[in-house]
Amino acid sequence: MTHDRLKQFDAFLIPILAVISGLLVSVVLVLLTKTSPIEAYRILFVAGFGCNDLTHCALFTTLERATPLILTGLSAVVAFRSGMFSIGQEGQYLLGAVVAAWLGYAIQLPPVIHPIFIMTMSMLAGAAYGWVPGVLRVKLGVNELLVTIVLNAIAVLFAEYMVQFPLRSDPGATAHSPIIDLTAQLPTFLPGSKWGVGFILAVLAAYIVYVYLWRSTPGYEQRMAGQSKRFALFGGIPSDQAAIRAMLISGALAGLAGSIEILGVHRRIMQAFSVGLGFDGLSVAILGQTHPLGVVIVAILFAGVRLGAQLGLQLEAQIPRELGGTMIGLIILFVALRKFYEGNIERTRNWLGRFFNRGQSRPE
Amino acid sequence: MALALEMTGITKYFASTDVKANDKVDFAVEAGEVHALVGENGAGKTTLMSILYGLVKPDSGEIKVDGKPVVITRPDDAIRNGIGMVHQHFKLVPSFTVAQSILLGMEPNRAGFLTPNEENRAVAELAERHGLPVDPKARIRDLPVGMQQRVEILKVLERNARILVLDEPTAVLTPQEVAELMRVVRNLSKAGYTVVFITHKLLEVVRVADRVSVMRAGRNAGSKAVAETTVPELARMMVGREVLLKVNKAPRQAGEVVFAADDVSVTDVRGFPAVTRVSFNVRAGEILGIAGVSGNGQTELVEAITGMRALDGGRLVINTKDATTLSVRERRERGLAHIPEDRIHVGLNLDTNLDENLIVSRYRLGQFNRAGFLNRRSMRDFAADVIKRFSVAAAVPGGGISRLSGGNMQKIVIGRELAGEPSFIVANQPTRGLDVGSIEFVHRSLVEARDRGAGILLVSVELEEILALSDRVLVMYRGQIQGEVDPATATEEQIGLLMAGAHPEPASAAGPAA
Numbered sequence: 001m002t003h004d005r006l007k008q009f010d011a012f013l014i015p016i017l018a019v020i021s022g023l024l025v026s027v028v029l030v031l032l033t034k035t036s037p038i039e040a041y042r043i044l045f046v047a048g049f050g051c052n053d054l055t056h057c058a059l060f061t062t063l064e065r066a067t068p069l070i071l072t073g074l075s076a077v078v079a080f081r082s083g084m085f086s087i088g089q090e091g092q093y094l095l096g097a098v099v100a101a102w103l104g105y106a107i108q109l110p111p112v113i114h115p116i117f118i119m120t121m122s123m124l125a126g127a128a129y130g131w132v133p134g135v136l137r138v139k140l141g142v143n144e145l146l147v148t149i150v151l152n153a154i155a156v157l158f159a160e161y162m163v164q165f166p167l168r169s170d171p172g173a174t175a176h177s178p179i180i181d182l183t184a185q186l187p188t189f190l191p192g193s194k195w196g197v198g199f200i201l202a203v204l205a206a207y208i209v210y211v212y213l214w215r216s217t218p219g220y221e222q223r224m225a226g227q228s229k230r231f232a233l234f235g236g237i238p239s240d241q242a243a244i245r246a247m248l249i250s251g252a253l254a255g256l257a258g259s260i261e262i263l264g265v266h267r268r269i270m271q272a273f274s275v276g277l278g279f280d281g282l283s284v285a286i287l288g289q290t291h292p293l294g295v296v297i298v299a300i301l302f303a304g305v306r307l308g309a310q311l312g313l314q315l316e317a318q319i320p321r322e323l324g325g326t327m328i329g330l331i332i333l334f335v336a337l338r339k340f341y342e343g344n345i346e347r348t349r350n351w352l353g354r355f356f357n358r359g360q361s362r363p364e
Numbered sequence: 365m366a367l368a369l370e371m372t373g374i375t376k377y378f379a380s381t382d383v384k385a386n387d388k389v390d391f392a393v394e395a396g397e398v399h400a401l402v403g404e405n406g407a408g409k410t411t412l413m414s415i416l417y418g419l420v421k422p423d424s425g426e427i428k429v430d431g432k433p434v435v436i437t438r439p440d441d442a443i444r445n446g447i448g449m450v451h452q453h454f455k456l457v458p459s460f461t462v463a464q465s466i467l468l469g470m471e472p473n474r475a476g477f478l479t480p481n482e483e484n485r486a487v488a489e490l491a492e493r494h495g496l497p498v499d500p501k502a503r504i505r506d507l508p509v510g511m512q513q514r515v516e517i518l519k520v521l522e523r524n525a526r527i528l529v530l531d532e533p534t535a536v537l538t539p540q541e542v543a544e545l546m547r548v549v550r551n552l553s554k555a556g557y558t559v560v561f562i563t564h565k566l567l568e569v570v571r572v573a574d575r576v577s578v579m580r581a582g583r584n585a586g587s588k589a590v591a592e593t594t595v596p597e598l599a600r601m602m603v604g605r606e607v608l609l610k611v612n613k614a615p616r617q618a619g620e621v622v623f624a625a626d627d628v629s630v631t632d633v634r635g636f637p638a639v640t641r642v643s644f645n646v647r648a649g650e651i652l653g654i655a656g657v658s659g660n661g662q663t664e665l666v667e668a669i670t671g672m673r674a675l676d677g678g679r680l681v682i683n684t685k686d687a688t689t690l691s692v693r694e695r696r697e698r699g700l701a702h703i704p705e706d707r708i709h710v711g712l713n714l715d716t717n718l719d720e721n722l723i724v725s726r727y728r729l730g731q732f733n734r735a736g737f738l739n740r741r742s743m744r745d746f747a748a749d750v751i752k753r754f755s756v757a758a759a760v761p762g763g764g765i766s767r768l769s770g771g772n773m774q775k776i777v778i779g780r781e782l783a784g785e786p787s788f789i790v791a792n793q794p795t796r797g798l799d800v801g802s803i804e805f806v807h808r809s810l811v812e813a814r815d816r817g818a819g820i821l822l823v824s825v826e827l828e829e830i831l832a833l834s835d836r837v838l839v840m841y842r843g844q845i846q847g848e849v850d851p852a853t854a855t856e857e858q859i860g861l862l863m864a865g866a867h868p869e870p871a872s873a874a875g876p877a878a
Contacts, residue, residue: 236725
């Protein structure tokens, strides 16, 4: 195998090894609850990915929950690949959600047009919120990481305020906005889950992001600027434009995630709507090797493990569902240790090579 | 004479790059001799010495010092066995004094307190003893490079080294400093020290060494007494074939002015003036060389000309049009090509493949851009074309480039920059770190571009390169043009003086071209 092939192979191997290591270490935690790890993992898997019949299908719920993760993950991919360490997905996601919840009842439009219009507006809102750190970075050299952290905090409070006051529908105990119009709702496929058009849009977005980044000239500019600023400058690539464009696209994707979550799942926005789905997008992007295909796979995996922990472990085995979060945390930790894997993969490969004595002469 | 150092059967395989850097290398140095270690880049010189100094662990082989086997796993072990190393890039703290640098980690103290006076006295004594005068109280940052090197040598001597390894010691020096270093090395040898002198400049071998070992492709290609060999023979041993050491070029046919710098000033990264009011022009069909010791503003000047750094003042003209405030892209569209000094971080992007590296300055052209999408087939064809025309060994279209040798990387850069027949080429240190064979190739490519009618600005710290290629030579010192010389008649000494800041004699002083 050539070196390039090996590298591509490792891109798959490392996350898989990380997942296996995370699950193995989690065994210790499962044992603390005096449950058989094999039984626990069986329950987790069935509750997360199992399918009895089409209306009682955990897998469909998993796909529903994977939808926002895919989009916020893609948002992070576009930013990271372009050299912008933006963690602003949470804020952009919330703005997209607030806009969707508001326009869902505040304006009347015919079906199909209504959700398309709303999603467009949510994407614009997210893009605008992504534009701010982009411009500050390019014009004033302000670190985008810090700016996005601050903007996230502002967005969380802004969303909370909107739910508590301007959008609040009744003075009940928990604040929420009115249900959005039927014309605005995104259709779902089957009863029993909210798995629907949103998921298709997310997968389509993954494909578009791939084609954009790797096949188009603006995507080329963004990747070159992200991989080597000096090289981009040397070659005459407009890095500043590329960085701002990256933040606009990244923001739009996160905004779309918020929009779909409202239009396709919750149909309204309620207090404490922010549960960190934007931040999860970062983990998904990193574990998915900042590649759209990896993001789709990892988002589904994450959603499934969470659902399995919640419905399976907690309800069936009386293991706290936080174990799901712990597993995901461990998996991310092992991904962060990729150097460890790289070294060991290389060593294993050398050892195997010597073991099978395939000492063919190596070209220079 | 007895052997001071004997390395036998040293083998080191780097799995990460799949390179056998050392392959059963035998290397022996007699006590008290100056032993030159020469070889192309990547031939394994540095690996061999890193193994000796405990920086790299060999897969097999053994080391004997003064006939006794030793185990060296860290630099401490090397120092304990009397081996000292002066690295190519000095490991000095700019804000320290000379005495603090030399005594670092072994300062004399009184009840845990430093005693600066005693330090200075000890260092002065040490310098005296070895005939290497330095001012113990001077700060490193105020010293010229030659002096900093002397501090490094004293540092090694203070640690009782008997075997000194000097890694490419002349790379950063002016000719005068080189001569001084040669004298110091000879004296050390006379005083009984053993010196291993790593270099790729064969003329230095003849000047300073008693014996020479040539490394090629990870093996010792032979050791000889310097008196019994010649420069062409050493070059052949290094490369494995006949090498043209001289550049053949036709007389200059200078044409229109393709580039003019007028009163240009530039500041460096830290905001200090790096280039002050520099003016010159480059004509079509000529190579203008800029000589000078590294760090005298050449980098900033090149960055300003190529659009990577803003000017502080002055004007730039490319092909009769003002280019002072143009972007890199606009300058390139007007015929600029740029061979940067740092090919790894600036000239190439090692994280992506060959095809994408080759289109960085022309991906918008119709050839590669179809309605906003990359035309991957024509990218691949272009890569195949560059590989063929510039015979880039080991590169494949669509393949990675991070594991190519320096010479092949530079061929990719040159292939990209010379494609499209630019009218003005800026080449900054185009052969830095390259082996003899690749240097020959780069020089030939530049001369061909010149004969085709391009104007070339060649910036190099290698004086021989400047003299061999240039039609006119400017010498830069502290951000200014110190003088212009004619490469056909100028001597190395004459240029060396200008490089060191001396003022040109009135007779040879040529005012900067307007």
